[in-house]
Amino acid sequence: MKVRIVGVTCILASLATQGAYAQAPDTLPFSRLTIRAGALWQTTDSRFARIYSPSAGYSAEISAPFNVGEFALAVERATFTGLAPTPHPDFHGTVGMLKWRMPLPKLGPFIAAVGVHAGAMQFSFQDTVVAPGLRKEMEEVFGVNAMAAVRLPANFSAFAMGEYTHVRLHVPIHIAPLSAGLGYSLNTPGWLRDFLQ
């Protein structure tokens, strides 16, 4: 597993280096912003699924083309409910991520991209018994993701996104979120593009 992580990192770095100078003029860095929002459904690994069940949630992200691929800042939130017969306190799971995706060749109005992401998941426990300072925990997450979208009129798009996320708790959790919704693209305001560069 460790060797694989290092290997994937090297490959990505190499790809980034090679691809840095092969950019289409219509995808200049930070030239456009795409805002996406949608509904979120999640499944978890079987060990975790025996004690908690995720409810439907929501996801949102803002992405922009980069020199290589595109970057996105994303947030996902859902409530996890303790399961019978001994239900544990519910918690809200909020995930903040930095995503990097590499678009695949376009096929008409269809767009697809695959990538990796890393970030943190905050657990907000609905537990009034423990001290307030212990009701929240934050943990690292990383994983892979894929997105498919179709362009719609007036700069809108519809998307579906799948992820596989590893939450690095002492006993790890694996989450596979699936989200779908609408996106809207716009030219990046000059001041913001100036800031990002």
Added chain:
Amino acid sequence: MTGRRVGRGSRVAGRLSLSLLALVGVRLPAQKVVVRRADIERAGWNRVTEILGGAVGWASASVDGSTLASSPDRLPAAGESGPSMPQWIVIVNGQRVPTDLFGMQMLELLPVSVGQIDSVVFMRGPTIYGGRPVTRGVMSIFSRSAHPGVNGELTYQHGDESGDPGPYRYTDLSSPNVEKIGPFAHGDVGWRGRSWDVDAGLHIASLNITDTLIASRFPGAVFSQLRQDVVSITPTVRAGVDALGGRQEVIASRGEQRGLLFIPTQRAEQSLRATESYIGVDGSLVAAGSTTVAYDASTSMLDANELDSPLPFTVGNTRRHVGGTVSASRDIGRSTLTVGAIGDRWTLETDAIAGSKSSSGGGPLVRALVPIGVSTTIDGNATMIFDGSRGASLDASVAASFRLDPATSLVIRGSRVQAHPNMNGDWIDAFVLRYEPPSRVPEFSSLGVSVARQFLPYVGATVEVRAEHVADWAGLGRPSEPQRASTPDSLLHDGSFLGAHVRVETLGLSTWQGSFEYDRTAAFSLGDRGFAPEVASTPVDDLRAQLSASPIRDLRLSAIAAFTGGSRWSAFATSAGTSASVPPVRRIDASMEKWMWHGRLRLELLYRNLLNEPERYHPFGAQWNLRWHVSGTLIL
């Protein structure tokens, strides 16, 4: 030289700094390890303490990550050595700043924050540094110069360690909660005019001490009443002016650190509030035609007071230091001759004595820099120290540098330096901790040969081999053994060490930058069997390699590997005849830095210990898992 100081961002400037210093580094003996601005940025170091991570071969030991002790020469770690043994020293812009408190280095109380640092030079072994005899090593910090007009920088970093229990806290799979790391923050604002500049800064750090391996050493009811983090806050002021043919500078600070401090000799923590007030001046001026006069003088007060807790408090003390050097240099033909004097005075106040106890030492110094032909330079230093009532002793070092060809240089150096407990205040820790110092002081001798060569236009390499002998190093003895019942001189040891250090690094402005550094120091002759178990507390091997790439503008990706050998600590064993062990560290870090707003904003995402291997730096210390840090730096 980076960040706010030059136009488009610190990535580009960092490369320049890296390149220039790397070229200089080719001419330096490998005894020196140089940590540059770019190294600091890509490693994500936001505390001065963390920069010790770049000093390959300096065996650092820390219980909580906040404060550390370091052995640059493989001599036994703090807690395995007697408390009167000499330590390495810290120099900031030429001024000596006392940081040692019971063998722990209080580097967060220094009058400089990470954002103000241009480079740090680590020198190991006995030497004479600026006329000052140094027995074990020097950490010399150089601040960077600001660009004209208003300038400033603000950095905030936060991190978290993986391995929390999460929702499994309610199940049989529950585990202890682990640490938040930080926040670490530092900022400074200043003005630079044509011939003067002024700068005010502040650095803050907070680190939890709730790791299970720390907390489990206390009864639960006691630990819950202790401060759960170690926090330090240090405001600083610096001003400089170009006048009298040189640059004159004044630095002042008042730092404070609160929380548990591990006292190595006692093998336990005490809850204290340490404050250090410091003011120092340094500079040079031209007098009597071609004579250059250099000076530095400083005064400091390091105060250790009780911080309310259920723990016993026995180490309260106030130690004051006044010291300085003055020297005059004159060119005689192609040679340069320097003569001067050095002196230090220490005063201790503690509840155990009425009034105060003081010591002092100092003496004349001389240095000759003699070029021979076009490719050879002899650098000789000698200092005669009158150390309190102990009489005079002569310390000396000599280095011969040979330029073998345009790309290759050879340096042969030798030195002999004795410890000066009265001049350096080494006796203070022993006095406060009620240990009787031995009658003889340690003496250090070293011989080293280094070769530096530049291969191709882009690669430089340095190889050094060195031998060092120490006489009369004091061990600590068994923890249960009443020190006053044994003769301190019976714990003295002699030993010899043989080491090699290799550094290979890229030079210039290529897309890929990297370095590889390996150090191995082995004991080959230890005078008696009692010394070997103490020396085993420092690792034999240390390796650090880094690789970074800037594949596109304003983005830098870096990977850093650090491998350090394991160690065994006989004084920290839980049963007689055994040793507590610290496993080898095998760590890989990765960072991504992005500059925005035309170089005014730098964001960094950093992962440490990606392999999630056991990472500990002390037998009683915390164990660190994979962790992430996010930091932002705003540059004016």
